[in-house]
Amino acid sequence: MSTLPMSVVIKGTGSYTPATIKTNDDLAEFVDTSEEWIFTRTGIKERRFATEGENTSHMGTEASRRALADAGILASDVDLVIVATITPDMPFPSTACLIQTQLGVSNAVCMDIEAACSGFLYIMEVAASLIKTGRYQNALIVGTEKLSSILDWEDRTTCVLFGDGAGAAVLGPSESPQTGLLDFKLGADGANGEVLFMPGGGSAHPATGASVDNRLHFLKMRGKEVFKLAVKVMEQAAKEILEQNGLNSDQLACVIPHQANLRIIELLSSRLKIPMDRFYLNLEKYGNTSAASIPIALDEAFREGRIHSGDLVLLVAFGAGLTWGATLVRCQ
Known part of the structure; x- marks a missing residue:
């Protein structure tokens, strides 16, 4: 019987933005807003939008191709594909199966997992757990979104916040317990x-003339509540994962937070006592x-x-969910 892997490492990464x-200023031409209003409240200057x-x-396929190239493996080597998205091409089949076909991956288990902005950390732990069974050697995990497809251009508090793009990573087993994905929380x-959701499109509110007229197929957000909860749960997750691994924030070379709002990240930096120059933005x-x-x-x-x-x-x-997560990585 083969020995089960001791750890899981990141073998390669890739990303794609339209x-x-x-x-x-472009948005201010048709939304009641301004460059100053958006930037001072969010830290955002621009975003990318996918074409029709x-x-x-x-987008997920292109990011995946770049991750496979970075990892130095072929699509045929991939045996597991997990995708995180809240904007799939269609309800089914899964986006993972669509990406599998577009990549030419011939023999892989494919699934989607929905945890909104926390989704990539969720699929990272799921993939790592499956790799540790010894059954999978090359897991492709992908976070990909076309959020422009669910934005309400009559709601200036949400439509200015989001963009489109995709990122991917290839994970694989390692015999070194001191490197790779050390822990998850x-x-x-x-x-x-209901602080952040889209009511339409599911079995509760399927697409009808009324659901479209009532704008149920657009993202809805209660911004002030999201802000407070975001800081609270990210601070909690970060502190807990460091504590349970006997580490302190001074030992972190870099923090990569969810890129939602500069004010949230600045407050998180203050709460964790980690200087902003160690946050990647x-x-x-x-x-x-x-x-x-x-x-x-x-x-x-x-x-x-x-x-x-x-x-x-x-x-x-x-x-959204509300969901949250933290992952510790020791780069190999």
Whole structure:
């Protein structure tokens, strides 16, 4: 009987963002807002929007190709595909199956998991757990979103916050327990589900003329409540995962938070007593890309040399559900 892997490592990363850039000034042409209003409240200057024919699966596939190239493996080597998204191409089949087909992956288990902006951390733990069974060698995990498809352009408090994009990583087994994905801390609280949700499109409110007229197929958010909950749960998750591993914040080389709002990140920095220069930020360029947020930032942090071999990195997120999570990574 073969020995089960001691740990799971990140073998490669990749990301993709659409070519179309929309600045705050661009949005101010048809939304009652301004560049100053958006930037001072969010830290966002621009975001990327997919074209009409550029769907969630297509962006996820492109990010996946780049992650496979970075990992130095072929699509045929992939035996597990897990996708996190709240904006699938369609209710079924799964986005993972669509990406499998577009990549030409011939023999892989495929599934989607929905945890909104926390989604990538959720699928990271699921994939790592499955790899540790010894049954899977190359897991492709993808966070991909076309949030422009669910934005209400009559609601300036939400439509200016979000963008489109995708990020991916290839995970695999390792015999070194001191590197890779060291630990996870996930959580959820469904009692706060209605602070951030989209009511239409499911079995409760299927698509009808009335549901469209009532704008049920757009994202809804109670911003002040989301802000308070986001800071609370990310602080809690970060502190708990450090404590249960006998670590302190001074040992972190980099923190990659969900890229939702600069004010949230600044308050988290203050609460954790971690200086802002150790936080990786790209929300100024992309806005909130939900499940794609952390994998895009992780890929860019690697490529820009912000994180190196041996570095201890904290990934931390919150999202609709309410969901949240933290992951500790020791870069190999």
